[in-house]
Amino acid sequence: QTPVRELRETKLSDTTKRMVAHSEEHGFSDQVRISNVIVMVGLPARGKTYISKKLCRYLNWIGLKTKVFNVGEYRRTEANATDALHGANASFFSPDNEEALRVRAESARRAMEDMVRYLDSGQGHVAIFDATNTTRERRKKLVEFCEAKRLRCFFIESVCDDPKIIESNVTDVKVNSPDYKGVMTAEQAKEDFMNRIEQYKRQYEPLDEVADDELSFIKVINAGRSFYVHNVIGHVQSRTVYFLTNIHLLPRSIFLTRHGESEYNAMNRIGGDAPLTERGRRYAVALRDFFILQKFTDLKIWCSQKIRAAQTAEELKSLFSTEYWKALDEIDAGICEGLTYDDILQRYPNQSDDRERDKYHFRYPSGESYEDVVSRLEPVIMELERQGNILAVSHQAIIRCILAYFYDRPLNELPYIDVPLHSLVKLTPRAYHCDSTVYKFDPDTQTWSEESKQLP
């Protein structure tokens, strides 16, 4: 069997070899060369931090290093220097409060400096500037600041006049804000926060397609019910717009599980397309009983196209609609398919070392890397964002990639996320984090146990 590298040498023409070498060295498009700044705009309780955190998590997962710079957090450190009550008093946000304006301008300046440092250091590709930025003058300063540093600016304005949505934000998030913690009751905090919004309304200048014609921006209206998109430039802005049009706030749960134990698992062999063992079949039945007990009515099942996954979902397909996704198939181990870990250590010692050194980027010869799997899972993640209650029956490497997205884990930690057989993960996305419960089934005692943990 000709080693893969030799194949590549003979197959590529000189021109192609030069192009491949160049692109491997210089990156493929402006997503690497030009740094992007995403600027949030909107009154308080319009979901700016919600969008910032969620978008940051998505861009990091697709490989664009991104960080949120929240000016409120800078103000709170600034305010602690003088008077912690600053944020807990709506009059702090009055346009007539000179001292407060100084503190707020100082916090914005320090956040902008840190943002540029993050991008200039080459550490980051995208910075998200999470602040109200509600006046044209404030936004003009930001554009000038970014232009001077060759940074491309994209504005995301969240406008919302739906009282139900604002109410859910204030009760969900604001009353637990550090501004109010231990300072006043939830009722008082809510009232103060509504006053804070009134203060901002006095100066709010929404983005305008005529007055702001030269800017690149998207107006998100009523939590994604409608959008106005203007002058989108480049890869990062295009992926951002696409993401925002696919997310929603409706509460739902996502269930993830591997297939039941297969004949290959029992022989410690990787890959392949083996059927379930008796223990694996018991898990399939237990899974069906679990969802009958949960009384889930609107659940959709997504399953990989491997026999062991299809057999696991078999028991459930009479209850719920089932779709088979090739994108959910296990990582392709290439020339290592069907081998045991010992076989691989003996036959391919060098590959085993490479894999240990950088498990995320390591690609099995004639197979895939975790990075390749993340790329083929992007459409699955996007469809998960669009859907309601989903159960995905898939494989260890695949579930690691999906969990890394919802848990906001760094990519180098992704290949080490614990995903044992016969365990079912229930994810419930919240405003700024994801609740997670793990249910474990023991096929020998045929009992379920639960370990609930709320991830940061």
Ligand SMILES: O=c1[nH]cnc2c1c(-c1ccccc1)cn2-c1ccc(Br)cc1
């Ligand atoms: O309050 C809000 N007003 C307006 N838009 C909002 C929220 C929230 C929100 C709601 C509850 C808690 C935390 C954040 C999310 N989005 C939102 C914004 C854009 C998209 Br695309 C989807 C949701």
